[in-house]
Amino acid sequence: MARFVGVRWWNQFILAFICFLLIIACSNHGSNLTAKQTLKVAIQPTFAPFQFMKNGQLQGFDIDIVKGIGKSVGFQVEFENLRFEGMLGALQAGTVDAAVAAMSITKERLNTVSFSNPYFRSGLAITVRDNNQNITNFDSLRNKRIAVLLGTTGANEAKKVPGATIITLESTDQAFLDLINGNVDAVINDVPVILYALKTGSLRGIKIAGELLTQEYYGIPVRKNSPNLNLINKGLDTIIKDGTYAQIYKKWFNTKPPQLPKTAPV
Known part of the structure; x- marks a missing residue:
């Protein structure tokens, strides 16, 4: 009889422990990050x-x-x-x-x-050199050399320009440098990036041409x-x-x- 009671107690202990683990698992299942994660x-x-x-x-x-x-x-x-x-x-x-x-x-x-x-x-804008009077909107980009960043919405927008030569780069700095040096005619990029560069004075000799192309x-x-x-x-x-x-x-x-x-x- 004592042995039977001991076995029953042990089985109840195991059952209770399994239930405890299930409660912990259920409480964590599908949960979001915590402060320690x-x-x-x-x-x-x-x-x-x-x-x-x-x-x-x-x-x-x-x-x-x-x-x-x-x-x-x-x-x-x-x-x-x-x-x-x-x-x-x-x-x-x-x-x-x-x-x-x-x-x-x-x-x-x-x-x-x-x-x-x-x-x-945000939105996409066309950037050109200060002395450029020919590019004023999307249509005037036809047959021009356009710098864009790889994998961006600006790159997708440039593909819509008839006859354009698209130069794909990985760095915003490189795109603007190519523009300033005359390697490209325009850059299509996000307007806040351009405005920030103009505001801080890190870019000189360029301007935004016309209205924003998109709102995003x-x-x-x-x-x-x-x-x-x-x-x-x-x-x-x-x-x-x-x-x-x-x-x-x-x-x-x-x-x-x-x-x-x-x-x-x-």
């Missing part, structure tokens, strides 16, 4: 003012935004340098958890990844059905409501931020 974020720090290196330090609007989101909801951020055109593949492969790279939310990209709510409103919104891409998406959106909402977003925006663009939609019109 890390979000691995892909970047390419060659795109001022969004992300760039200065005096050996990583900085920029995108960097401040992701750090602000992490701080507001309690996760650490680990940045990993990747080429822009390889970021979506890295997300699908699971080698990174998210990417922040001034990436426009487009229908094509939404087929392969999910995006956070928009965190920036940047988002933070993650894998399809990623449990981190809700947490990122929650953090973004928090920093917008508490004024952190406006402070970061003013720091880099010296003005108030525009109203952002919950979803991007694509």
Whole structure:
């Protein structure tokens, strides 16, 4: 009888322990990051003012935004340098958890990844040399030499220009340098990048030609059905409501931020 009671007690102990493990597993299943966990974020720090290196330090609007989101909801951020055109593949492969790279939310990209709510409103602009009077709009780019960045919406827009020679580069600095040196006739790039360069005086002898070609919104891409998406959106909402977003925006663009939609019109 004593042996039977001992066996029954042992079986009950094992059953209780298994139940305890199941409770822990269920509570963690599908959960988002916690304060002790890390979000691995892909970047390419060659795109001022969004992300760039200065005096050996990583900085920029995108960097401040992701750090602000992490701080507001309690996760650490680990940045990993990747080429822009390889970021979506890295997300699908699971080698990174998210990417922040001034990436426009487009229908094509939404087929392969999910995006956070928009965190920036932008648009494409044509940049030419100061003395260029011939290029004033999209139509006047016909048969011209146009510099673009690899894998960007600017590159896609340039493909629509009849007869254009498209020079694809990996660096914004190189694109503007080719323009200043006369190697290309125009650069199609995101307007905030151009305005920042003109504001800081790092570029001279160029100007924006005509009106913006497009209006677009940047988002933070993650894998399809990623449990981190809700947490990122929650953090973004928090920093917008508490004024952190406006402070970061003013720091880099010296003005108030525009109203952002919950979803991007694509």
